[in-house]
Amino acid sequence: MQGRINAFQTLGTLEGPGIRFVVFFQGCPLRCAYCHNPETWDMSGGTLYTSKEILEKALRYKSYFGENGGITLSGGEPLLQSAFAAELLRGAKAAGLHTAICTAGTSDLEGAQAVLEYTDLVIADLKFTTEEEYRQYCRGNLKRVLNFLHLTRQMGIPLWIRQVIVPTINDTPASAAALQKMAIQFSNLERLELLPFRKLCLEKYDALNIPFPLQAIPEADQAAMQPLWDIVNNCK
Numbered sequence: 001m002q003g004r005i006n007a008f009q010t011l012g013t014l015e016g017p018g019i020r021f022v023v024f025f026q027g028c029p030l031r032c033a034y035c036h037n038p039e040t041w042d043m044s045g046g047t048l049y050t051s052k053e054i055l056e057k058a059l060r061y062k063s064y065f066g067e068n069g070g071i072t073l074s075g076g077e078p079l080l081q082s083a084f085a086a087e088l089l090r091g092a093k094a095a096g097l098h099t100a101i102c103t104a105g106t107s108d109l110e111g112a113q114a115v116l117e118y119t120d121l122v123i124a125d126l127k128f129t130t131e132e133e134y135r136q137y138c139r140g141n142l143k144r145v146l147n148f149l150h151l152t153r154q155m156g157i158p159l160w161i162r163q164v165i166v167p168t169i170n171d172t173p174a175s176a177a178a179l180q181k182m183a184i185q186f187s188n189l190e191r192l193e194l195l196p197f198r199k200l201c202l203e204k205y206d207a208l209n210i211p212f213p214l215q216a217i218p219e220a221d222q223a224a225m226q227p228l229w230d231i232v233n234n235c236k
């Protein structure tokens with residue numbers, strides 16, 4: 001089987017524990033206003049690879065992975081190509097690698113379940129806590145994401161939840177408290193993280209001739225985020 005891949009990162013440190021080989025899948029059904037990877041949106045873009053080809057690349061770095069590193073599927077949305085993602089992670093597990101996915105959790109549950117069978121860690125974006133915000137800023141659906149998160153709990157897969165904090169949109173104590181409340185219902189939750197909104201992606205938008213919807217919004221200030229961290233740190 002072949003999958004559409006946008007890029008690889010050989011020694012990633014942000015997408016899971018340890019040092020990781022990160023596979024950025026091509027294609028995403030959402031349009032998050034703060035997306036840093038608009039080049040992954042187009043489902044017909046990217047390059048076709050077999051899972052065997054990708055696994056061979058990843059295994060070249062196995063000696064760097066140590067005890068807890070491994071392979072992470074990111075994107076784009078890796079669950080959009082769920083059959084291919086499942087095949088790739090099945091091979092990775094057979095080769096003794098720790099496996100993780102970074103996902104927005106918007107895939108169909110059957111496809112997601114096939115991938116989760118071979119997943120050691122789910123890193124999920126819970127982008128907002130209301131349907132209205134999901135619709136307005138991501139063209140997404142909160143209910144669908146919550147169904148996916150419940151599936152990870154039912155399958156007992158360790159879960160990290162992340163949210164990008166965007167000034168004037170979700171940078172209030174009430175929003176952080178709503179996130180904390182929503183996240184702790186998942187007993188498999190290991191981490192809840194806040195990521196500051198950044199605009200490092202502006203050049204990509206310019207190159208693709210796509211207007212960046214949050215152009216006028218300032219980047220998130222780390223110090224201003226501390227009270228929000230204090231709220232979500234109550235989670236465990």
Ligand code: SF4
Pocket residue numbers: 028029030031032034035036037038040075076077104
């Ligand atoms: S889910 Fe990720 S890749 Fe897709 S639009 Fe949102 S931020 Fe971008």
